[in-house]
Amino acid sequence: MGSAVEHMVDSAVRAFLDRSQEAAQTVFQQEQQVNGFEISIDNSVADILALHQPVARDLRFLLAAMKINNDLERIGDHAVNIAESAITYARRPELSTPADIPQMAQITREMLKVALDGFIHGNPEQCRTVLRSDDSIDDLNRKIARDVLAVIKSNPDAIEQAFDLVRVSRNLERIGDLATNIAEEVIYYLEAQVVKHHIDRNAASA
Numbered sequence: 001m002g003s004a005v006e007h008m009v010d011s012a013v014r015a016f017l018d019r020s021q022e023a024a025q026t027v028f029q030q031e032q033q034v035n036g037f038e039i040s041i042d043n044s045v046a047d048i049l050a051l052h053q054p055v056a057r058d059l060r061f062l063l064a065a066m067k068i069n070n071d072l073e074r075i076g077d078h079a080v081n082i083a084e085s086a087i088t089y090a091r092r093p094e095l096s097t098p099a100d101i102p103q104m105a106q107i108t109r110e111m112l113k114v115a116l117d118g119f120i121h122g123n124p125e126q127c128r129t130v131l132r133s134d135d136s137i138d139d140l141n142r143k144i145a146r147d148v149l150a151v152i153k154s155n156p157d158a159i160e161q162a163f164d165l166v167r168v169s170r171n172l173e174r175i176g177d178l179a180t181n182i183a184e185e186v187i188y189y190l191e192a193q194v195v196k197h198h199i200d201r202n203a204a205s206a
Contacts, residue, residue, distance in 0.1 A: 001037035002116040004030055005072045008079035009112060009175060013105040015086035016168055017097070027083035034076040041069045057189070064189035068119065071178045071185075075112065078171040078178075085164045085171075095161040098147045101169060104140040107133055108172045111179040119186045127183035131195065137176035144169040 008030050015023035045066050048054065054062060111130045118126035148162045148169075184195050 001034060001041065001069070001072050002119075004034050004037065005076050005079070006109070006112060006116070008034065008076050009082075009109055012079040012082035012086065013109065015083050016089065017102060017105070019086070019090040019094075021087065021090065024083040024086050027079050031076060031080055034073060038069055038073040041065065045069075057192075060189045060192060064119075064185040067185045068182050071181050075175050075178050078175050081171045082168050085167045089161060089164040089168075092161050092164075093158075095151070095158050095165070098144050098165065100140050100144050100147070101165065101172075104137060104144070104169065104172050107136055107140070108176045108179065111137070111176055112182075115179045115182040115186065118183060119189075122190055124187045124190045127186045130180055130183035134176060134180045137173055141169050141173040 008027050011023045011026040011030075014020055015027065045062050048062060052058075111133050114126050115130045118124065118130070145166060148165050152159055152162050187193055187195050
């Protein structure tokens with residue numbers, strides 16, 4: 001499921017940056033697959049909880065898996081949103097894309113990849129690097145909003161394209177938030193340490 005969602009995000013970003021209808025269609029096609037994964041994983045976790053009544057680390061693993069499952073499905077939804085924006089954006093007169101959007105997309109995709117790798121390989125330190133990236137994504141999202149506002153002021157006819165840019169930026173920011181959630185859940189599963197809302201920010205920056 002993680003691999004499929006990563007592919008959706010990659011395709012959505014490519015659809016937007018390259019104005020590619022084909023890449024956007026790839027995202028829509030994978031949405032059903034990811035939704036199927038979510039249902040299957042939920043059912044598997046419920047069965048294990050009912051049959052084996054796990055405790056301690058095993059229980060934390062299953063709780064983390066349930067939450068990560070939900071986070072991945074939501075990331076897929078945001079990838080769909082980006083692909084939809086890519087289609088409408090490509091139909092309108094081309095507008096100079098803020099340079100921060102490709103940078104934001106790259107950081108967001110790396111956050112997701114590292115969080116999933118941390119889960120697969122049981123590496124909490126990998127996940128802490130994701131926590132440190134979260135502020136960068138928020139800063140870029142705010143900067144893009146300011147830049148787009150400046151574009152609208154200088155070119156009011158470009159308001160629809162500007163809206164697409166803001167929507168893409170916002171969805172990338174949400175993917176970054178959900179990748180951070182995944183990293184937090186992995187740390188909790190591995191270390192029984194709650195780092196929700198960056199409670200261990202000092203440890204993360206040490």
